[in-house]
Amino acid sequence: MSAEGLDEYAQRSEIHIQTEGSQKELRLVGDPLGGRELQQCSREITFTNDLKERRMSNRSLKLGIFGFGCVGSGLYETLQASKFKRAEVVRICILDPSKPRTAPRDLFTTVPEELLDNEDIDVIVELIDDAEAAYEIVTRALRSGKDVVSANKKLVAEHLEELIQIQRETGRSFLYEAACAASIPIIRNLEEYYDNDLVQKVEGILNGSTNYILSALQNGGDFDSVLNEAQEAGYAESDPTLDVDGWDAKFKLTLLIAHSFGLVVPPSSVPHHGIRYITPRLQRIARERNQRIKLIARCWKEDDRVRAYVLPSFVDSDEELFAVNDALNGVVVEGAFSERQYFRGKGAGSLPTGAAVLSDISALTYDYRYAYKKLNSDLEFENDFPVCVHLNGNQSGPLPIYAFEEVFGTFRSVKESYVEGRIGIRNLLELLETGLWSAALLSEQTLQSLEQDQSSILAVSH
Numbered sequence: 001m002s003a004e005g006l007d008e009y010a011q012r013s014e015i016h017i018q019t020e021g022s023q024k025e026l027r028l029v030g031d032p033l034g035g036r037e038l039q040q041c042s043r044e045i046t047f048t049n050d051l052k053e054r055r056m057s058n059r060s061l062k063l064g065i066f067g068f069g070c071v072g073s074g075l076y077e078t079l080q081a082s083k084f085k086r087a088e089v090v091r092i093c094i095l096d097p098s099k100p101r102t103a104p105r106d107l108f109t110t111v112p113e114e115l116l117d118n119e120d121i122d123v124i125v126e127l128i129d130d131a132e133a134a135y136e137i138v139t140r141a142l143r144s145g146k147d148v149v150s151a152n153k154k155l156v157a158e159h160l161e162e163l164i165q166i167q168r169e170t171g172r173s174f175l176y177e178a179a180c181a182a183s184i185p186i187i188r189n190l191e192e193y194y195d196n197d198l199v200q201k202v203e204g205i206l207n208g209s210t211n212y213i214l215s216a217l218q219n220g221g222d223f224d225s226v227l228n229e230a231q232e233a234g235y236a237e238s239d240p241t242l243d244v245d246g247w248d249a250k251f252k253l254t255l256l257i258a259h260s261f262g263l264v265v266p267p268s269s270v271p272h273h274g275i276r277y278i279t280p281r282l283q284r285i286a287r288e289r290n291q292r293i294k295l296i297a298r299c300w301k302e303d304d305r306v307r308a309y310v311l312p313s314f315v316d317s318d319e320e321l322f323a324v325n326d327a328l329n330g331v332v333v334e335g336a337f338s339e340r341q342y343f344r345g346k347g348a349g350s351l352p353t354g355a356a357v358l359s360d361i362s363a364l365t366y367d368y369r370y371a372y373k374k375l376n377s378d379l380e381f382e383n384d385f386p387v388c389v390h391l392n393g394n395q396s397g398p399l400p401i402y403a404f405e406e407v408f409g410t411f412r413s414v415k416e417s418y419v420e421g422r423i424g425i426r427n428l429l430e431l432l433e434t435g436l437w438s439a440a441l442l443s444e445q446t447l448q449s450l451e452q453d454q455s456s457i458l459a460v461s462h
Contacts, residue, residue, distance in 0.1 A: 058086070058365060058366065059086070059365055059367075060085075060086045060087070060088070060365070061086060061087045061088070061122060061123045061361060061364060061365060062087075062088055062090045062120050062121045062122050062123065063087055063088065063089045063090060063121065063123050063124075063125055063361070064090055064091050064092075064093070064115030064116070064118060064121040064123070064124050064125065064146075065089060065091070065092045065093070065115075065124075065125045065127060066092075066093045066112070066115065066124065066125065066126050066127060066128050066134075066137055067093075067094070067126070067127035067128035067129075068092050068094050068101060068103070068108070068127075069127070069128075069129070070234065070349075070350045070353070071127045071151050071178070071350065071353045071354055071357065072092070072125075072127040072354075073101075073102055073103075073350060073354075074349070074350030074351045074352075074353055074354025074355075074357075075125065075127065075354035075357045075358060076089065076092075076102065076103050076354075077102065077350070077351065077354065078351060078354040078355050078357075078358050079358060082358065084358065084361075084362065086362070086365045087123075087358075087361050087362075087365075089103070089107060090107075090115075090118065090120060090121050091107060091108075091109055091114055091115050091118065091121065092107045092108050092109070093108075093109055093110065093111070093112050093114070093115050094108055094109075094110060095110065097110055112137065116137070116140055116141060116144060116146075117144075121146065122146055122147065123146060123147045123148070123149065123361065123364060124137065124138070124141035124146050124147075124148045124149075125148075125149045125150075125357065125361070126138055126141075126148060126149070126150040126151075126152060126155075127150075127151055127152075127357070128152070129152075129237075131152055131154040131155045131158065134150065134152045134155045135155055135159055138150060138155065138163070138174070139162075139163075139166060142163075142166050142167065142170050142172045142174060143166065143170060145170065145172065146172065147172050147173040147174070147175075147364050148172070148173070148174045148175070149174075149175050149176070149178075149357055149360040149361055149364070150174070150175075150176045150178075150179060151176065151178035151179050151353060151356070151357055152176075152179060153176075153179040153180060153248065153251040153252050153255065154242075154247075154248075154251050156176050156179050156251075156255060157250075157251035157252075157254040157255060157267045158251075158266075158267060160254070160255070160258060160264050161264045164264070164372055164375070167369065167370075172369075173364055173367070173368065173369035173370075174369075174370075175360035175363060175364065175368070175369070175370070176255070176360070177356050177357075177359055177360050178353050178354075178356035178357045178360065179251075179252065179255060180206065180252040180255045180256065181204065181206055181252065181329045181331055181343075181345070181347055182208065182329060182345070182346055182347045182348060182349070182352045182353045182356055183329075183345040183346045183347070183352035183353070183355055183356055184329055184330075184331055184343045184344070184345040184347070185343075185356070185359065186204075186256070186331050186333075186343060187255060187256075187259050187370075188363075189333075189343075190202075190256070190259040190260050190333070191259055191370055191371065191373075194260070194333065194335060194338070195373060197335040197336060197337050197338050198335060198336035198337070199260045199261065199301070199333065199334070199335055199336075200300060200301055200334045200335060200336055201298070201299070201300035201301070201332075201333075201334040202256050202260050202298070202299050202300070202331065202332070202333050202334075203296055203297065203298040203299075203300075203321075203331070203332050204256075204296070204297055204298075204321065204329065204330055204331035204332060204343075205294055205295065205296065205297075205321055205324050205328070205329050205330050205331075205347070206248075206249045206252040206253065206297045206329055206331070206347070207243055207246075207248050207249045207252075207295060207329075207347065207348075208235055208326075208327035208328065208329055208346070208347030208348030208349070209230055209235045209236040209237075209240065209243040209244070209248075209327070209348060210243055210244060210246075210249070210274070210275050210295045211294065211295065211324065211325065211326065211327060211328065211329070211347065212226075212230050212233070212235045212236075212326050212327045212348075213226050213227060213230055213236075213244070213275065214275060214278070214292075214293055214294060214295065215325040215326050216229065217278065217280075217283055217293075218283055218286065218287070218292055218293070222280075223276070223278070227240060227244065233327075234348075234349070234350075235327050235348050235349075243274075244274050244275055244276050245273075245274035245276060246272040246273055246274035246275070246295065246310045246311075247267075247272070247274075249272070249295060249297045249310045250267055250270050250272040250297070250310045251267055252297065253270060253297040253298075253299060253308055253310055254266075254267050254270060256297070256299060257270075257299045257306065257308055257381075258372075258375075259370075259374070260299060260333075260374075261299070261301060261306045261374065261377060261379055262372075262373075262374030262375045262376065262377035262379065263306055263377065263379055263381050264375070265308070265381050269381060269383050270308050270309065270310065270383065271308075271309045271310075271311070271383055271425045271426070271429060272309060272310035272311065273310070273311050273312065273429060273432050273439070274295065274310075274312075275293075275295050275312055277432070277435065277437075277438040278293060278312055278438055278440070279392060279438045281392055281416055281438075282312075282390070282392055282438055282440055285314075285390065285392075286314055286440075289314065289443075289445075289446065290316075290317050291314045291315055291316055291317065291322075291443055291445075291446075292314070292315050292317075292322055293312055293313070293314060293315070293440050294312070294313055294315050294321055294322075294324070295310065295311075295312055295313075296310070296311060296312075296313040296315070296321070296441070297309075297310045298310075301379065304378060304379055304380060305379065305380050305381070305382045306379050306380070306381050306382065307381075307382050307383070307385050308381075308383070309387070309425060311387070311439075311440075311441055312438075312439065312440040312441070313440055313441040313443070314390070314440050314441065314442060314443040314446065315443060316443045316444060316445045318445075319443075319444075320332055320342045320344075324344060327346065327347055327348045327349065328344060328345065328346060328347055329344070329345060329346070329347025329348075330342065330343065330344045331343045331344075383425070384424060384425060384426050385424070385425055386405055386422045386423060386424055386425070387422070387423065387424075387425050387428065387441055388408075388420075388421070388422050388423075388441065388442040388447055389420070389421070389422075389423055389428055389439050389440070389441050389442060390418060390420045390439060390440055390441075390442055391418060391419050391420070391423075391428075391431065391437050391438075391439045392416070392417075392418040392437065392438050392439065393416075393417055393418070393436055393437040393438070394415060394416060394417070399412065399417055399418075399419045400419070400431055400437075401419060401421075403423055403424075403427040403428075403430075403431060404419065404421040404422060404423045404427075405421070405422045405423060405424065406421050406422040407419060407420070407421040408420040408421045408422075408450050409421075409450075420442065420450075
């Protein structure tokens with residue numbers, strides 16, 4: 001067998017290494033390439049430190065879990081059902097010991113130090129709702145030499161730059177796949193698969209709660225009733241502000257920006273607006289145009305600038321995200337070479353999110369960490385740019401045409417008024433903050449139709 005063939009073979013077989021001086025002998029056991037008996041082979045080999053570590057690392061983990069709500073209980077159930085052998089839950093820290101639990105009572109404690117100061121625990125899994133408390137847990141755990149897995153998108157988004165620095169100082173891993181799009185493995189794909197590709201755009205439905213609500217509204221439901229259904233189903237929190245006002249999707253989008261383009265952007269810099277004021281009139285217009293309204297999180301590159309927003313948008317029937325309904329999430333990635341790829345999966349729920357957390361735990365058994373190889377790019381973030389929008393209201397007064405750079409069309413009646421056109425995103429958000437208007441970004445098909453109409457008018461006039 002050639003040296004090159006042996007290298008390939010070694011990666012697919014069980015490897016035993018014996019060393020005498022500079023000679024390293026490989027004994028390959030089994031023959032996945034064809035069932036043949038393989039004779040003992042030996043030659044002088046140089047392994048890189050990274051390859052040596054990856055081949056030799058298959059460690060078992062002792063877990064300390066903070067939180068046993070929706071995600072924590074889902075992780076525990078997933079661990080038991082999957083029979084994952086390389087992770088053992090040592091302690092679970094909770095706030096209320098009186099609640100009934102689905103795990104043995106002797107695992108639970110209300111004392112954080114029993115996890116953070118326990119030398120037997122080498123991985124802290126942070127699954128609580130309080131982002132400030134989670135920050136203290138995560139930073140203390142990393143600095144004490146423990147790896148950390150988290151599903152807290154607000155924590156990661158607001159402290160990402162500091163958390164990256166702590167990882168570099170301590171050499172520990174901090175993984176958070178479950179913090180973005182639940183069961184969809186988007187962060188690790190952006191880190192690894194799109195490592196050498198030039199990502200041009202990432203867009204998606206990143207919040208299962210709002211997608212569930214919008215799916216019901218498109219069928220004629222009213223907002224308050226549908227929101228109550230989402231809360232009863234466990235998709236929306238008792239305080240739904242982060243979901244329906246777009247904050248949750250924005251926190252997740254900042255993570256996609258970092259792993260797509262290498263820019264750590266404060267969430268406060270990303271323009272956003274939620275679905276609280278999506279009216280039946282907007283839903284009617286969407287149906288008439290064979291479109292649906294979705295809360296779209298989008299980031300993309302233009303020359304040396306990166307732009308991003310989270311806004312309600314009309315989605316055409318031939319787009320992938322049109323068919324993403326109920327509590328599902330969907331993400332589309334466009335690369336310079338790989339072109340357009342689509343991910344779809346559960347965006348909320350105990351087991352899907354628990355499965356994403358377990359995936360990160362599994363990755364730690366072979367010492368995986370985010371490399372952040374795209375950081376320090378020459379790109380700049382821009383948060384004031386024009387968008388094309390349908391602005392709808394029931395105002396009898398003048399339309400806010402003054403705020404638009406270009407007007408495509410207007411309509412006004414006793415019950416309804418609207419204006420469609422191009423407007424700076426800051427001006428749009430100022431209008432929406434008054435509560436007098438609702439809006440959705442125009443779809444590609446609508447814009448193409450408007451351009452064709454304009455071309456026809458110009459042709460006739462000449």
